[in-house]
Amino acid sequence: MRTLWAASARHLLRHPAQLALALLGLALGVATIVAVDIAVASSGRAFELSMEAVNGAATHEISAGPGGIDEQVYVSLLRSGARARLAPVVEGYVDVHGETLQLIGIDPLVDSAVRGEDTNLDNVRATTGGGSASAPAGAQADTLTTATRWFTEPGTVVLAASTAQRMGITQDQPFPLNIGGREHQARLIGTVPATRAGFETLILSDISQAQEWLGLVGRLSRIDVRIPSDVPEDEVLSQLRASLPPRVGIQPAQRRTQQSLDMTAAFTTNLKAMSLLALLVGIFLIFSAISFAVVQRRRVMGVLRALGATRMQVMTMILAEATVLGVAGAAVGLALGMAIGRELVSLVSRTINDLYFVVEVNQVVIPAFAVVKAVAAGLGVSLLAAAVPALEVAQSAPHLGLRRSVIEARATHASRWLLFSSVALGVGAGAIVLFSERSLFAGFVALFLLLLTVAAITPAVLRALAQVAAWLAGRFSPVARLALGDVAASLSRTGVAVAALGLAVAAMIGVSVMVDSFRESLRDYLNRTIRADLFVTAPGPGFGRPERRLDPQVVSAILAIPGLQDHTESRRVIVDSPRGPVPVDALRLSASSHTSIPLTTGDPSRVWPAFERGALIISEPLAWHLQLGAGDSLTLNTAMGPRDFDIAAVYREYGNDRGNVLMSRAVYSALWRDDAITGMGLYLAPGTPLEPVMEAVREASRGRQSLAVTSNAAVREISMRIFERTFVITRVLYWLTAGVAAIGLVSALLAWELERSRELAIVRALGLTPRGAGAVIEAQTGFMGLVAFLAAIPAGLLTAILLITVINRRAFGWLIDLHITPAQLGNAFAVAMIAALAAGLYPAWRAARAPLASDIREE
């Protein structure tokens, strides 16, 4: 047995490149899996922490529509005698030094009763409570001063210590705060210690200050409720409900967190799909790396068996080796994954900030399940990859184990069997798509089956093509025939490597066709919908924030600008409905702007009159999510209570994957008692130059409000930029996948080349120049890259179709027009060839330099 271990150790040590490749392959595979999970979990956790910081120990919250709740509701609730603690909150988004923070206005006198005391926040309380108890006596007086200033001084705020430091905001120094284009002065009077997580994106002020800054005087964003655990909850809830005005509701506090996280569900599902893809390619890589390491020693094992080692002993040795490799690779992979994860976090959080909500990820969360999953994948696949060839060698008669031909015969047989499996997989994928209807998960299952189809079909395709090519090439050059024939004959090596590359290239084609199709559809959509010459909006972060409103005086000044032919008005808010919050865009459209709404259903001549009478036009994503269409109705909670609205039509919209509702602004302002305007679209009279009008708009708002004044070209450009940013992470992941596949190819080729060194040496002895030997290897790898690419084309296109019509539809609800360009295939071709040729470089260099005599000599 000792001899076995020695043989094992010596082999690994004598082939450090092989060992390194196997480890690298394993590590990359594991790393990709870990990295994506870390990025997703960290963003989610950061958001939960900030929600916790905002919600505290509140059990419920009372909320209404976008306009909030009348503050008198709070006063009357206090007198209702319900045994619940209540804390009013006024919140909104503000811009400080170009960064978005969430302004939370609270009443500290009642707030601790709701947010404090609960055991859930004990750590938070203890940190601060302990801080005060052990602080020098002077801190007490400081705290008192802070409290006094909080209440009596204008503009006083509290920030997280880390945020203040990062932004360079110091104690007592005034700093500008921009809300919806209006500038205010704030002054920092205290900081939240860094030990309290979740405060990084918050700016705390007194409720009075928040009301004044946000233009919400008289209103509350919500009322947080804590029902003590010793009180019957249902009784208190019904008591509270009885004191609430009709349209104001009370719901569990977690629901808002959940709703916000749900918004990103489609996005994170996509990320996870990418990580699964990485897992899949990673598994291939691990498999090929380890199985090559084993197969390569077929001869050693045959000798060992011939010398009397039992099957069990050989198996144990191989599996122990695989375990050591698997553990080492997984460990390196975990470390690497954490490093990549940290980078991915910023990409993921930026996308979330662009599209969903403000989140600041300061803490990288490493979810246990991700580690377990990655280690299991690394170790499990290593063992499997080692066990299959080891079992095969161990079970063979010792002398057969020495023969390559046996293995190749088996590989050829396997490739035929895989061909049939591939057909079954393809049929399975199709069946799943057809019968799963709306399930996103099933869509992904189908996607992976499809990709596996590529993997399964590739060895057979490779063999067939190599044989044909060898026959063709043999007419011109015997060396070429030899080289290509060898590819077909060494299917056990080449097959898996090409399959992995094919898989990566297919995924790449699929993703890039999808992204390009999406981009083109978005461009068409923007060209169609962004019609006004100028857009004027109250700037600020946060979709549908009520504080984003144009100053009425500014509006009338703008409308007085000469050269305006027409204008549209829009109020964007989020409205409550029995089916959750719904983004509403209340529009005052001019007749000429009707065409800018791309209706997908409904007869425009009927839709627009119905719209003006109060019917809704809903976006494709909303129609998909709520399973509604033209002719259905949707209930929205208006200021007058719930009300049913007819749906006149569905329109195409890529701006918001949660869905959007268009409504006549006249109808909206009557039903929600909200006259504010978030933005305007200005149509200029023909021949009016743009610049002077833009300047006039800025002049009209000067001293009142700083507005976002954007030309239609700029709006399109900004939209496209956000789109590109959203897909950065997709690109990063597929490059990672391509890298994993290339490494797999390198390790496969290296193993192959080492095995064939004798054959190549013979050919060289017969007159092949060193350069020629290198060329043979490059030709072989190039051919393999080509085959991987060819096999990937149909699969890649199918993948794209699946991504567009199934995955995107099911995840986001929108429809995308398929858009295929030669460039997409060209890129995939380039990637496949570059990866293959690069992978062949080192083996080719070795083949050219190898000493002939020692390679020819056998035994």
Added chain:
Amino acid sequence: MSPPRTSVLARVSNGSRSWGRVFRFMQLLAAITMTLAACSPGTSDHVAARTSADAPARPDATETDERALRADTPAPASRLGALDNETLPAGFAAATEPIRFEFPRDHGPHPDFRHEWWYITGHLDAKSGERFGFELTFFRFALAPGDSTAEPVPTGTSAGTARSNSDVHAGPNAAPAPVRSAWRTRQIYMAHFAVTDLDRETFHASERFARGALGLAGAQPAPFRVWLDDWSLESLDPGATSAFNVRLRAADKGYVFDLTLNAQSPVILNGDAGLSRKSSAPGAASYYYSIPRLAVQGTVKRDGQPLEVSGIAWLDREWGSGSLGSDQQGWDWFALQFDDGSALMFYSLRKRDGQRDEHSAGTWLAPDGSTQALSSDDVLIDVNDFWNSPRGGRYPARWRLRAPSLALDVDIQPRLADQELPTDPRYWEGAATIRGTRAGANVAGRAYVELVGYARSER
């Protein structure tokens, strides 16, 4: 309570019962704000930034003075010293000489003074035999002088407003003066409600805070009313006469109180015609009156079951702006109501060395309604028993009180040992019984005792 905190309490609460209460209130406020925002303003940078030269000129004289003082004396101990010496904050009205009390006006708030309270303690007997002690207290505290409601909105940007800060530069897109939030105020209210349930031998206490805005909490003279959320004292006298005839409502922890209180004795002006001096420093005084006997009728709902009750209560009223002396640990306050219609109030201020401060004082109300001021020398108190709080601290728990000039010698015994309010800081305020002799005749009665400065944290 940790040592540093104790010293803060001890140092600051030295003036008298009133100052201690004020400080307690301030501390509570500070603790709450601190916990909420988890503010950590106290760093050395912070102090350094507050040198007089750097300090932005703010219209708030109190704070500016305080900052200057504190900047000059960075060591925590001396900073406190500075606070201590700040006997009379600028901008607030001061209790310096006796005034003419007028009712109902003076039942109402005095917002020009920094702090003020309405204190009701009492004993109740239900027809069905249950017995209760209770405390309902409203505190008002002005964070800064001046009537905040009369001010223009401080935006920090709109030029011309009184409070716009000169060092805050208005940006090019300065907002126009927005509408003023109804939440803006400098008046903060706190209330404590405690019930001693003598049958069940349980004690329940809760505290609430609210700002004096939006009708959340407040006080008014005519018709008299002071309230916080749904806890209130409200005049039953629509004519708004001076008679103290009020309805008390408070509910928490399963107890719902709805009582009427009728004054059975005149208003007693404590100290020098209502001016109660707390130390020799000028301005370290308050206006202090009591109504020692209020007849109580009403209902107490306990866990939903209504009980008809009657009993006797005590009103304490005090307001002022002064700050602290220097070396006291806490105080013991006694409010005795004898069955013959007489009453005695006495507060004993304890110095750090355990001795009684010479500014301790009281008032005697004879059965015929006549009153007599009591100086520290007039009243002798011996402690006969102690009670250890499970939350930490050792309280006196039984007293012999003698007033030789009144020929009074009584034993005062708590009706329940644990009547400690678990507020921050904690204090003991509880129902007690009296037994003893006056002028040789047996006397009995009921009392409320307040003990402050005994709580210690368990380490």
